[in-house]
Amino acid sequence: MSFWLGLDRIGLALARALTAACVRPTVQPADYDPARIDAGLPLFYVLENSGLADRQALELLCRQRGMPGPNRAVRAPGLNERRAVLYLRHLQGMVFRRPSRQLSDRLARLVSALKQDPGLEVQIVPVAIFWGRAPGREASWLKLLLAENWNVGGRLRKLLVVLLNGREAVFHVGTPLRMRRIVDEEPDAARAVRKIARVLRAHFRRQRAATIGPDLSHRRTLVSQILGSEPVRREIEETLRREKISTSQATARARRYAHEIAADYSPSFVRVMERVLGWLWNRLYDGIELGHGSNLPELAKGNELVYVPSHRSHIDYLLLPYILYHKGLVVPHVAAGINLDLPFVGRFLRRGGAFFLRRSFKGNRLYSSVFEQYLAFNLRKGFPIEYYVEGGRSRTGRLLQPKPGLLAMTAVSYQEKPRRPIVFVPVYFGYEKLVEGPAFLDELGGRPKRKETLRGALRSIRALRGRFGKVYVNIGQPIYLAQVLTEQSSGRRRNGNGEDRRPEWLSGVVAELARRIMTGINSAAAVGPVNLLAMILLATPRRAMPEQALIQQIELSVALLRKAPYSPLVTITRLSGAEIIDHGASLGMLSRRPHPLGDVIALQGEHAALMAYFRNNVLHLFALPSLIACCFRNAPMLTPARLLELARLAWPYMRAELFLRWSDDELERAMQRVIRVFVDRGLLEHQADEDHLIRPGSGTHGASQLTVLAHGALEMLERFYMTIALLLSHGSGRLTRDDLEHQCRLTAEHLSLLYEADAPEFFEPSLFSNFIDRLLERGVVWITEDGRLGYDDSLHAVDDDARLVLSDPVRRSIQQATRGTERNEPALPHAATAGR
Known part of the structure; x- marks a missing residue:
């Protein structure tokens, strides 16, 4: 007996040494606090499967974190257990391990002790251990042997996994669960044991799906399932009848579409790319700051996550999956434009989880059906998805108007077969x-967008030699699809046979989803040093300010963000004003011009237009303060009621363009918070009777700060006024919508050419188009019977209100330019682009 006991001890010592040498556990959540465990209660850990490797890995984790270990004995009244660990499944067999159907004996003994002693309490802590985090799939035997999946392997496989994947092990430590409540709820011990086991199985199943993904089929199997689905088979029949081709030809076409679309996810490739991308980020960036990501692991449990990021750069495709991988979450399947399916590059992207879609599905119902089923299959399997609601990268720094296609497919897929809750x-x-900064400027200046090519991709790699500062990634408030469906379509019906491709409720649901997603992205904005510098310096005539004045304007901007917050999820740089200037200079964006009266800080000439992009990233955060400041440009005194009236005229259109969070009803309260900061900082003052707000006198420091602050909204208001001025100059019923959009673009381009506007988006056609949409929605203008734009005398009142917001030179410049579209008259200097 002592001989076997000695061998047992030697085996444990060897296992402990092997674990210490090979395992480097990553703990989730990263901020797990051992203080959650009640030191006064008996503690047992729960592992999903029995096995020496998992138990010794847990022992290593406990030593590192200062927690009680699983190999200790537990002695308490009614309890006498050799180890403080129990297994949900016991594995049997020396070589080929199979799970036993028998429930844990130790769990049964714990429940029995609790039944016998009403004063006893026991806490259990589930710990899920994943070695390598590779989703289960039909792959080669070698990958199955080495990768973590949904199957149970043998002892040899476990040894190899620990040796090769030990440094990638992920430990999810759960919240302590007290057994007393569950035991008391059940009349007998056997039912209590089954209920606790059921709760633990559900916990481990959710954690496994959230960490390694669902049990995926091989790509070929998935394609076969798509082709066999009823909607695709029905569309194949329609195609062969419509085009007079054979069934095999129509099926082959559908198969080509499926292969063109489908990802070919490879866990081993993802692990390699994690190291490559880590090297790349260290080379390119000074750091990646993640905000509000701590709740993602919990959110992933039991939910189907659809990540909907803003789209600023091609780097986005790589950055979010990298961050999620480091959070211990499944790498999502990412929707990418078919233009990125380049030779070699496309194959790599597919291996990392990218699936491809065409820019338009119009006129190709078979392709549309195949794509919808591919998306639906992945959603139903529980694999996370990532797509860009904007449809393309923003060239201006603003969020683009959302495209409804993928949102509609997601909503229909869930409505037809709801399995797990979908959370955006x-x-x-x-x-x-x-x-891509220089390329964006060229495209905004009129140069056609270059088609993606392999040569272009290689050329882009050469551009990655510089330093690109920091990257900020903030997670917004989750949006539950079921909640939106309930609110927007209370009487909705199911599309039982799938023939009603676009049910009546869909447009309202998609519109509301898009609005919440876009405002949710903006509500999680990150304000960095470059954003603040761009916001301020682009508001000055020569893109320069005295250093002390710039520091004070930065401090004002930060005070507005902190004391009248746009959203609790907005993150703000912690650098001081002087440190922000130093940071901008280190990135080569600023120059310092020494002077006896104080140094002048200026934007480097080549950076001015690009800085408009970074200003636009956070323009929505300053939209309301800027609008209030605009109202005092020509009005030395206003009552709060008149100020609110002026703000309400422009707010609906600003809100639609910038995806602002406050509704018309919420505007007054938000304005009151901003006004309090203005008064505290000396930008406004209350008259003695508190009935009027008074701006500082001309030439004062407060007046200068107010002028700089007003610039943010001014270009928007100028565009609005330009559109209305063009309508008024031509008369009601004279212009079609296309005519007006064309005239707006020409007028804005003309003014920008004359006066060197710093904002390339000043003449962006989509901004005029969206403003006209809002005018039509609100009934300010309408389409006449002959397809032209009509209006009534109420539109003339806009000119009177514009006198308070826009200076006389600005209004005259716009009026001259709009009249010049008919008579080619010379325009006066455009104050908005010549220093204001």
């Missing part, structure tokens, strides 16, 4: 420098 996760990306 808005994600904000903020960069201090853009790899």
